[in-house]
Amino acid sequence: MPIKPDIVLDLKGLYCPMHIMKTKKAIDLMRTGQIIEVISNDKGSKLDISALCRRLGLELISVKEENGIFRFTIKK
Template sequence: MSETLLDVKGLSCPLPVLKANKAMRGLAPGAKLTVLATDPASVADFRAFCRETGHALVAFSEDQGLFRFVLKKREEPAA
C-alpha cells in the first residue's frame, strides 16, 4: 500500500480537513495518508471526518503541539 504525506502545519480549522479530503480523493482504496497539523481543533475534526466518510483513523499522536494523523482510505464508497 502506498502512503502519502500532507503537511498542513500552521493552517487553522477547517483547512487541514479540507486539504486532507482533497488528498484522499486522489488516493487508491486502502492507501494511507499521513497528515501533520498544528491546530488543536484538528483532533476532533479528523475524528469526525473519518466517522462521516468511512475512512479509518489508524494512528494518532501528538508531540509538543504537532499532531500526526494516519488515515486509511476506505476500500469501497460509503453508501
C-alpha cells in the same frame, strides 16, 4: 513496525476549515487501501480529522501528539 504512509500531508500553520478541506481533497485522490499521514498543529484538528474519518468511513489508524504537533495515520 511503523506503518509507512503512501502520502504525507503537512498542514502545519493551517487552521479550520483549511486543514479539513486539504485533507479531504488529498483523500479523494487516493486509491482504496492507501495510507495518508496528516500533520497539523491546530489543536482542533484532533476532533475535526476524527470526525472526517467517521463521516467518510475511513480507518483512523493512529493519532499521535508531540510538542503540539498532531500526526494522523488514515487508511482509505
